Amino acid sequence: MNIFTIPVRNLRRKILRTALMLVIFTIGVLSMVAINNVSRVVGDSFEKKMNQFGANILVYPKADTLKISYGGFDLGSLAYDIKYLHESRVVSSINNIELKKNIGAVAPKLVLVKRLLGQSVVMVGVNWQEELKIKNYWGIKGKLPEKPDDILIGSGIAEYFKIDNNSVVEIESILYEVTGVLEETGSDDDSVIFMDIRHLQSISGMSDLVNFVEVSALCSGCPIEDIVEQISGKLPDTDIRALQNVVKQRMSAKGFVEKLAGTVSLVIMLTASCMIGLFMFTSVNERKKEIGVLRSMGYSRLNVFNIFCFEALLIGVIAGVLGYFSGFFVSFKVLEILKLGEDIVIHFRFTRFVTTFLLVTLISVAASVIPALKAARVDPSEALVML
């Protein structure tokens, strides 16, 4: 028996009210945990999907001259001082950085100018598997190339040369089958011809050489600058550029989801804490006589303050634990219903649990501070006049 016996027994006596308070606060915590878990998964999923819409890091040979580039590609180096990267070294270096888990795709490119029907055309050699990871927005009329001498042509090329899929074209004495035509993308892709990078390297005598490498990095949990720095460390003889606008666009989209979740959580927790505050105010008003009797027995203002704060603390502790675990369960169910995050698992993290628990307890106690102060200020003589 000590000072905590009083609030514990009081909560037990008013079991219905205690249960209602617990339910309200638990629902608040549950919603906060579930919203945050779901938003994190949705955000990650969103980011993954966004990363499929193009690269956000470019790796290209170091140039000493002023760069002239457009669309992320260095035109100056292509036109006058052509330098190449070694594909195998670059790709393996990028895939072995410390933050390799954040690397979504590494797509090397070899860009050459060839002749088609008497006109110069740009041929881009790509690794189909990696390319499709960053360009899954591509719409293809026909199908993807399967054989080394299959090609995919941009809509502009198809229109200019009046070529359709399943056509056979001759490029510098080699016959190629056009397996597909890209639907208009509004980008450089409309006016180039894509083929297997190995084949292009082979027919051009440029084995293992590439002009540049596009990298799609997942930026959640780390700034893109860190990834760039790590790639630079592995490839000091290259220029690496982060397409900040692309990254910022993606991060702002993800940030929006997180901010929305944060705001909703805040509103829910504020409402729940207001309810706790109201309950405590009612409790103080109802128990004025009790407070008067306690004060007449020598209980200090601090003792009375502690009794009410401890009641709120108990509510916070129980609601924190119940709310966290039920919120965890609910987030699984919500993701299941929304069919989201199939490949993303929500892990139980002890530190996150402790942080949430402490935060909820703090909010609960903070919500009861004003009512507890009111209780502590009860003048015993005034309270006892009511007796």
Add this chain to the structure above:
Amino acid sequence: MLVADKISKTFHSGSVENRILKNISIKIDTGQFICVVGRSGSGKSTFLNILSTLLKPDKGSVVFEGQDITTLPENKINSLRQRDFAIIFQFHHLMPYLTVTENVLLPYMNKLMPVPKSVIRRAEECIDRVGLGARRNMLPGRLSGGEQQRVAVGRALVKSPEILFADEPTGNLDKKTGDEIISLMKNLNNEGLTIIMVTHELSYISCADRVVVIEDGIIKEVSADSCY
């Protein structure tokens, strides 16, 4: 010894002034049983509340063990209430969620440390003393009015106070149960406990050593006859 000197108290209700006590003085020796009587609204309870530190007078002093308790800082008043003074109210005001034993131990339950076993033993003795030994684990709701007031007496006794203040302790009880409570208080007084009791039951004044009548804000003292 408790000495009240020229105590005055006025209550204000809007622009209306109600002067309840006018320069009241009294000296109460250790071991006395004082009954304070008077008409309703005469200021008996105000007088008792001032003596027991629950209320501060507008003027005058109350000296207990050589110090003016009306000017003490709050922490000293708290320790005085906890150690030396005990109060019984008309309504028992037990905590309905605590057992008889816990209610009796309530004055000691304001600390983080658990109540010492020696105090628990003393509380059990007090419960036996007020005749509720068999009901010590019951909640107040299962006790009769008289039994609940006995628990309140036990709660007052557990700290072995110097003075017991009782504000109409029988006011909410039937005659028989009221007699039992007064008898219990008289026994405690016979053992040396100073008691100051406000009552409107004139039948109980015979058990007091002194009877104080408050009328029109001043004290008139009358003698008391023998008790039960």
